[in-house]
Amino acid sequence: MLLAVLAALPLGGCGQRQAVESATTSKLEDVPNDTGGYAGDLAQPPAERAVVDVESNIQAGKLTDSSDPIREGETEEGHHDEDKDKPKEPAEPPKPATRDASGDSKWDSVAHPVAAVQTNKGIFYLELYADVAPKHVENFKKLAKQKFYDGIFIHRVEPGFVMQAGDPLTRQQGPQGPEVGTGGPGWTVPAEFSNKPHLRGTLSMARSQDPNSGGSQFFVCLDRAAALDGKYTVFGQVLGDGMDVVDKLEVGDQLQFVWMAHE
DSSP states (O other), X not given: OOOBSOBSSOOSSSOOSOOOOOOOSEEGGGSOOTTSOOOSOOOOOOOOOBOBOOHHHHHTTOOOOOBOOOOTTOOTTTOOOGGGGSOOOOOOOOOOOOOOOTTGGXXXXXXXXXXXXXXXXXXXXXXXXXXXXHHHHHHHHHHHHXXXXXXXXXXXXXXXXXXXXXXXXXXXXXXXXXXXXXXXXXXXXXXXXXXXXXXXXXXXXXXXXXXTOBOSOEEEESSOOGGGTTTSOEEEEEOTTTHHHHTTOOTTOEEEEEEEEEO
16 A cells, blocks of 8 residues: 555645555654754644554564545545556666756756656656745755665556655565555654645655654645645755656556756
8 A cells, every 4th residue: 555645635636545654663753864963843733543454564564654645525444446456567667867967956946856757758847835834955965866766657547636755675676565555764754843834736745644754755736635734745846847857657667766956
């Protein structure tokens, strides 16, 4: 089951099931970074509980949980993923690629850090809101510099809702692997909820039902998703015409390279 993006609320325009990162063992602030680490967790009021489907994991002895954004009008009992019952075609291995940083300089005037995401369908750029969600931005920058995202497959696309990626398990299991949606970097990031809305092109952190469980999985909204507002950490947005690339992405497409284009 995939990590998810929303508590059991309808999502106006960003998908459902899981866009959220599974909680792992250590806190991000316990892991040193370029600036020397993070100071204590942000105190956050308990978020509304997400719809969680963990029965299969429990039966399998896995100590992971997951939640997914649920579209408006849908319930946990009424939701059935028919695609799960269909045999999956293996993703075609992407052709070898080289990093194309030729477009980086056009974002030099942007006040915030900018990350480049090169996929097999093209490149898009992400403006990172360091003033709104500083810990999430530092986390994303750290992962990009470590080449953590390079070679990861997109494991979830909900048309009109979200595109989700960032699970390292997709490298070994492929985008439809049995544990895909539960992977992360080995630490979590404290929630940084804000009044930033989930608009088309918004970059937000996936998490489990625990508000402080974000790690490496992120999602981009494909449409307005008001029901996610205040429940998931918004930490950036797609720049320029980048949504033209994002809209083409499908499950099985690949994040070939992710790097910092501007800091």
